[in-house]
Structure formats: structure tokens, C-alpha cells
Amino acid sequence: MKTVWLIDIDGTVSDDIPNETPELFATAKPIPGSLEYVQNLVDKGDRVVFFTARTDEHASVTESWLIKHGYPFEYVVYNKPRIEDGWVYHWVDNRDVKATHVPAGLLGPEFWNK
Numbered sequence: 001m002k003t004v005w006l007i008d009i010d011g012t013v014s015d016d017i018p019n020e021t022p023e024l025f026a027t028a029k030p031i032p033g034s035l036e037y038v039q040n041l042v043d044k045g046d047r048v049v050f051f052t053a054r055t056d057e058h059a060s061v062t063e064s065w066l067i068k069h070g071y072p073f074e075y076v077v078y079n080k081p082r083i084e085d086g087w088v089y090h091w092v093d094n095r096d097v098k099a100t101h102v103p104a105g106l107l108g109p110e111f112w113n114k
């Protein structure tokens with residue numbers, strides 16, 4: 001099934017940097033395996049859009065970081081509502097929806113094939 005992936009950035013493909021310290025965005029480290037995982041999605045024909053609680057003012061540093069590290073993507077959706085521990089995102093749609101919680105980040109094929 002062809003899939004449009006909405007992928008979080010902080011703590012999912014990069015170090016988890018809060019919006020309060022945007023000066024750290026540029027030097028965040030990618031989560032090992034996440035690049036390979038995202039590239040594989042695109043290689044098999046899926047679409048990738050990043051969906052982040054970073055705000056519009058972080059667009060330049062965010063997209064520069066994604067490009068610098070080689071992540072393929074169509075665009076970035078900013079201003080995802082921020083939530084606290086104990087809250088959950090719940091998406092309601094008339095189209096098919098899947099969601100995957102990756103508490104340690106998007107770790108790549110070895111993790112996903114377990």
C-alpha cells in the first residue's frame with residue numbers, strides 16, 4: 001500500500017531539541033538508522049513529509065539540517081501542537097490512518113524487522 005509518511009523530527013530522526021533552544025537545531029545529531037529508513041520509504045515509492053512542533057521561524061535551519069544530512073522529503077509541516085507527557089496525539093480522518101510510536105526514535109531497518 002502506497003503511504004504518505006508524516007514523520008516527526010525531534011527525538012524521531014534527530015536529537016530531541018526543544019523549541020526553547022533553537023540554537024542547537026543546526027548541530028543536532030541524526031538518530032542512527034533513521035536516514036536509511038526514510039530513504040528506503042522513498043525508494044519504494046512512498047511519500048515523506050516531516051511534521052514538527054518547530055515553528056515557521058525555524059524553517060530555514062530545519063530544512064538546511066534535513067538537506068545537509070540527506071533526508072529526502074517533499075516539505076515540512078510546522079506548528080504541530082506541542083503536548084506534555086501523559087498526552088497523546090490522536091488523528092481522526094475519513095481516510096485510512098496508521099500511527100507508530102517510536103519512543104527511541106526511528107532506528108532503521110534492524111529495529112523495524114524485529
Ligand SMILES: [Mg+2]
Binds near residue numbers: 008009010011012016
Ligand atoms: Mg518529537
